[in-house]
Amino acid sequence: MKAKKLRSAFFSVLVLTFSFILVWNGFNFLVSFFSYAAVSPDSHQVLRVILYGSSNTPEGDTVSAKIAVLNRQGDDIAVIERSWPASFLAVDFSTAEFGDKIYSFPEKIYGTNSVIPRHAFFMNRRPGTNLAPYYLENRRCLFGNDEREQKNLYKIANFALSPFSVLITGFSKKYTVNLAACEAGIYYGVFVENGTLALRRE
Numbered sequence: 613m614k615a616k617k618l619r620s621a622f623f624s625v626l627v628l629t630f631s632f633i634l635v636w637n638g639f640n641f642l643v644s645f646f647s648y649a650a651v652s653p654d655s656h657q658v659l660r661v662i663l664y665g666s667s668n669t670p671e672g673d674t675v676s677a678k679i680a681v682l683n684r685q686g687d688d689i690a691v692i693e694r695s696w697p698a699s700f701l702a703v704d705f706s707t708a709e710f711g712d713k714i715y716s717f718p719e720k721i722y723g724t725n726s727v728i729p730r731h732a733f734f735m736n737r738r739p740g741t742n743l744a745p746y747y748l749e750n751r752r753c754l755f756g757n758d759e760r761e762q763k764n765l766y767k768i769a770n771f772a773l774s775p776f777s778v779l780i781t782g783f784s785k786k787y788t789v790n791l792a793a794c795e796a797g798i799y800y801g802v803f804v805e806n807g808t809l810a811l812r813r814e
Contacts, residue, residue, distance in 0.1 A: 657802070698724050716787070722739060
């Protein structure tokens with residue numbers, strides 16, 4: 613009898629937690645939905661990447677790079693320069709998609725030992741460097757051109773980057789930009805172009 617009560621209590625907590633997640637994510641969706649009309653997802657370069665190279669150590673392979681997060685004018689928002697314990701690098705992006713308007717946000721850069729990174733459903737749980745804190749601050753997204761646009765983009769990004777945003781079917785997706793083919797010492801750009809992501813030399 614006691615075990616049955618514990619199972620019942622556990623199930624109730626599980627249902628309440630899941631319901632809260634759905635309600636909270638639904639709220640974030642509504643907030644972002646009413647913000648998208650006020651800002652257009654302009655095509656722009658969002659990241660600048662240069663690989664320094666890779667090395668072998670007793671602890672394993674490492675790859676070094678410098679990653680710059682750019683605003684829509686092409687100016688640096690932040691520059692990350694470090695090494696990752698892996699052979700290759702990749703960047704995960706999350707989107708908010710409302711009809712023909714697609715907003716892409718870089719979520720995480722991480723190391724991988726596979727030329728083709730494995731897809732992860734909850735991408736923000738991968739070990740790596742979270743990028744959102746570099747361009748989301750004080751309830752603004754620094755990709756925006758002015759205060760109003762930054763505040764609206766923040767609401768959209770908040771929905772897109774939620775680990776549960778995929779529960780709102782069709783309005784958020786996850787994508788990976790693979791940096792394995794990048795040559796060391798050459799600058800590459802990650803561009804958002806009409807809702808799609810493109811990697812090419814600058």
